[in-house]
Amino acid sequence: MVSYFLSDIHLKSLDEKSSRLLLLFLEETWAQEPGDIYLLGDIFDIWVSNHSFFKKKYKPLIDQFRTVKDKGFRVVYFEGNHDLHLKRFWKDELGFEVYFDVEYFSIDALVFRLEHGDLINLEDQAYQRLRRVLRTDWMLMLGYWLPGRFWNWFGEKWSHTSRRMSDVYQEDRKNAILNMIRNHAQKAVDEKYFDVIVTGHMHIKDDFTFQSKNGKSVRSINLGSWLDVPKILKYKDGTFTWIDPVSATETRPQNS
Ligand SMILES: [Mn+2]
Numbered sequence: 001m002v003s004y005f006l007s008d009i010h011l012k013s014l015d016e017k018s019s020r021l022l023l024l025f026l027e028e029t030w031a032q033e034p035g036d037i038y039l040l041g042d043i044f045d046i047w048v049s050n051h052s053f054f055k056k057k058y059k060p061l062i063d064q065f066r067t068v069k070d071k072g073f074r075v076v077y078f079e080g081n082h083d084l085h086l087k088r089f090w091k092d093e094l095g096f097e098v099y100f101d102v103e104y105f106s107i108d109a110l111v112f113r114l115e116h117g118d119l120i121n122l123e124d125q126a127y128q129r130l131r132r133v134l135r136t137d138w139m140l141m142l143g144y145w146l147p148g149r150f151w152n153w154f155g156e157k158w159s160h161t162s163r164r165m166s167d168v169y170q171e172d173r174k175n176a177i178l179n180m181i182r183n184h185a186q187k188a189v190d191e192k193y194f195d196v197i198v199t200g201h202m203h204i205k206d207d208f209t210f211q212s213k214n215g216k217s218v219r220s221i222n223l224g225s226w227l228d229v230p231k232i233l234k235y236k237d238g239t240f241t242w243i244d245p246v247s248a249t250e251t252r253p254q255n256s
Pocket residue numbers: 041042080081082116118200201202
């Protein structure tokens with residue numbers, strides 16, 4: 001059984017390289033043995049609700065996602081802070097599993113904790129408040145009733161704000177962000193046990209192994225961002241590899 005983990009592609013249009021790479025990846029994937037695909041948020045730079053604006057804009061990509069599902073893949077989509085209110089389309093129409101907080105999955109013999117990663121920095125209270133507001137019933141209504149074209153426009157503005165507010169894209173703060181990712185993993189494993197935590201959002205690729213309080217080895221992986229380098233995490237038969245969709249090569253992380 002194979003599992004793929006993708007996040008923070010931040011697609012803005014079908015014309016860009018990341019879109020072509022994602023299309024190619026999906027095409028090649030559904031031709032193989034079915035497995036799981038975990039989308040850990042911010043796949044699109046903006047997607048709200050089930051507007052035909054977005055469905056038309058990304059039609060070839062959606063067709064590929066539909067095929068992947070039809071071929072027997074389990075597709076799990078976590079909302080990010082750029083792709084919101086996904087249930088109406090991605091769950092109700094495409095049949096994907098949609099989540100927006102934290103979920104645990106058993107994959108082979110391991111327990112995986114998966115989340116977008118925007119709960120890592122709880123000290124950013126302004127963002128955490130906004131995150132809750134975005135999921136209220138009236139925001140769901142607004143997301144649905146306001147036209148897709150408006151949300152697309154709004155999303156372009158939102159991109160700047162959210163990047164400022166959510167502590168990403170700050171190379172000078174790289175070490176502080178790495179610490180946040182790792183501290184979050186260490187804290188989370190004490191609350192509820194898992195073997196592997198995979199997050200995105202922070203835009204810094206990281207692969208860190210530590211011992212939990214009860215002496216078990218725990219692995220924390222952050223997927224980084226395609227705005228930096230396109231990459232897909234693959235897990236198969238107990239081994240993690242990074243797929244480089246540009247050259248379609250796989251590399252094993254140093255410490256595995
Ligand atoms: Mn994000």
